[in-house]
Amino acid sequence: MRKAIALFCFFSLVLCLGAFRADAAGKEIKIGVIYPLTGPAASTGQVLLEGVKLAADIINNKYNLNMPLAKTEGLPNLGGAKIVIVSGDHQAKPDVGMAEAERLITQENVVALIGAYHSAVTATASQAAERYGIPFVNGDSTSPTLTERGFQWFFRTTPSDQLFAENFFQFLNDVKKKKRVETDPVAIFNENTLFGSDTTKFVEKFAKQYGYKVAGLVSYPAKSTQLTSEIQRLKGFNGRVVLQTSYVADAILSVKTFKELNFAPDAVLGNDAGHIDPEFVKSLGKDANYILSREVWALDLGAKKPMLKTVAEMFEKRTGKPMDGSSSRAFTAMIVLADAINRAGSTDPAKIRKALLETNLKADQLIMPWDGVKFDQKTHQNVLGKGIIVQVQGEKYHTVWPFDLATKDVVWPFPKWDKR
């Protein structure tokens, strides 16, 4: 009996810890930030959170940068109120993401939410925001379905996989013109979870739209113990270009298998994720050379965009890690949200929502390779987003497309394995 009471007390304690977190009042604007801070994607989650924190620092203090709210302290239209970040951890689990969003909204009284990296978690967390009528700005989940749900309170700054898929064909067309080479037909190679299958749907759609023939499609289960038979099939399609969507483990394995089977199409064009993971080049070494990948951001864009370089240096100084596509997008989401709150001049959710709809940021105000930030009035997808294409040359990533932001010329075709 006594032990039953002890158990009950232990349990109540847990609840109380969750229930009574001190609330600090004052001239502060609380923003809830939900990322995978523990669990398998914890390292990415930390980097994302640091990106948001850096943006908050730039907003709250004076910096000589050409971006919204940098030159002032806090939000001028709200009497210099400061942004305070309250973080939540979703462990890459959809139900935890939802619970954390609710906790931040109802217990921490945040005025808006940012998150959540994994598309599946963004789906449930933004549903909570939708129910409570709180703006949710997403900077890093690319599943196209997210903005097709007709939500009132959900905004996305990053381009979705749909646009990235279109970028593939714009790039191929540009290369065809510039290098006078054939880039048709294409073969599609993807992993079969959400990311891979979503992308493939759009790659097929845009292939048709841009007049490319799809020679064949192979979709494989992620984390296979081997990819030999898949790549044999792929080889059999005789596509000039392989469009691949993989996470890092499979991306590494597939390049090794390409080499093993002496498979060298004219180009291997990866879709972000695995092909831009630091481990990818580290473990493949020179075999990673000449692989192309769609990317959202690259450090060498700084050559053409000086502000990007300054911000990236600040980030590296703060965290000891280089800035990347994740942290830069999280950073941008925070800037966009803060800009809207400032223009709204209020923490009223409806006014923030209205201000978000009126967002109009220019390319030179951003550290992204985008044409700006402007939300579609119906879907709330940023319509000015854009991807870039990078290529591994000398075991380093270089921007090769769009050509006006490129720092190196694209190497085409992919050299044969025995001639390199």
Added chain:
Amino acid sequence: MKKGLCLFFVFVALLIVFPLFFRNPFPRHLLIMIMMYAVMSIGWNIIGGYGGQVSFGNAAFFGVGAYASAVLLTKAGLSPWTGMAAGCVASLVLAVVVGYPCFRLKGHYFAIATIAIGEIMMGLFMVWDFVGAAVGIYLPILPQSFRNFEFHATKLPYYYIMLAMFLFAIGVAFLVERSRLGYYLRAIKDDPDGARSVGINIRKYKLYAFCLSAVLTSICGTFYAQYVLYIDPPSTFGLMISIDLCIISLIGGLGKLFGPVIGSFVFIPLVELTRVYLGSEGQGIDLMLYSLIMIAVAILRPQGLFGLFARGGR
């Protein structure tokens, strides 16, 4: 026994008044999750604890329950309550199709077969376009009502629905324990040859147990889909869900009526605590902690924590 009964009623009363004292969604969410896992673990315990057949594949029923109602709602506009019934039927079919042949298998063979079945279900739902394949299903946000099984302003209805399911599960387990089924199951577990020699149809009773297990897990699947409003294969068919059910039943006490309840009330808060207080530096520590508890209980106290709490130790 009377004392136990009193304790039980106090416990239920506390659960009923709980939302009055905890108005924030987070503690309510936590309790909903505790009760949901308790229901599923009670289901697992019927086959695993009483019947002694370790299943690492019960997530299959959770997934079937979640998908059945979600598909019927999105494709045919049927109420999730109808979907819940359909999910139960589908889970029963699956339980019979899987259970009938597999109960010939002894111990480890059966355990591995259930892992295989769980993974096969996950693999198939990952590629099955009709149910959204890897993208999963977004459930529509409908006006809140009991019929629609969606409540947006407060978690209170979810809480009481779950509480009702929880009491239902305890009732089922109580009846199983008292019935011939429970008696036979224990006999089969302790001495299968003896049970067979006195004419107990082992396979039949294991199948009954498996079916009950499937139904209890399946209704939780439907509840989860309506509660979270987004499902995909990893979050409904994941192997970790099945494993959690085993751990909960094991630490609470295998084959005990209140074992899974105690297990769930200890394990789920523990998971929350480690998540909140360990942070990212501690990744992996939570897994090590659970596994050490699991190993320690299995070696030192195979009867679980049940005796510890309810009888003041043995």
Added chain:
Amino acid sequence: MEIFSQTVVSGLLIGFLYALIAVGLTMIFGVMDIVNFAHGDYLMLAMYLAYWSFALLGIDPLYSLPAVTLALFVLGIATYYLLIKKIINAPMLSQIFVTFGLLIFLRGLAQFLWKADYRAVPHGVLSGSLQIHGVYIGIPQLAAAAGAVVCNGLIFLFLRKTRAGAALEAVSEDKEAARLMGINSDRMFALAWGIGIASVGVAGALLSSFYYVFPEVGGNFGLIAFVVVALGGFGSIAGAFIAGIAVGLVEVMAGYLLAPSIKFVVVLGLYLVVVLARPQGLLGKA
């Protein structure tokens, strides 16, 4: 035709490796009737050992193989004395939970120590590929397959031709009779664990020169090892060898002929069909 032979060759290569991973599992089961659910996770430890000796000491996985094997041998024996010995006469439920708990523990440990990153050995001594009649054979894969054949052969000979092997067989036949014959069954069990785990040490070291390591890497290989063992018959060394090759072939064929995304579904389905139709496996004792 070329594609067909290439597929067969790839299936064989991976199949030999599956056989090597499975042989330790089947041996432990054969001797003491315990299924080691954590088997694949010992493979993960071996791969990390090989990876770190490359990353920190610059020793290629091929050269660190003996050390890794020895380390895993010791680890296997330690596991036996610290953990398995306590449950040898426990109910099967406890046995399942203990080795399953071990699986979760090892994954948690790896996540804690080495984070969830994917790591691979770049440019080992073994790299590149051979071309024979239009069929490409990766050298690391070939080495792994060769290592698997040698290692399986050695275990087979050990059991058949040495006194220790005979003693192991005796213990697995009848513990009581073996005790009367003066065989210390405790030491035999420890030996079985040592050898069983050491064989995944060999597999892990060979595998690490062409496959990446991450904390859950044991999952897929472990599950396949179960399929192989069940197919070959729990406890049968020769059965595991044949079944390993069969599973490797089925996997690549399913990937090639049907759809890659369901190849594991086919492999796992094969397990179900086999254990249901012939519960003792191909070469198992009934």
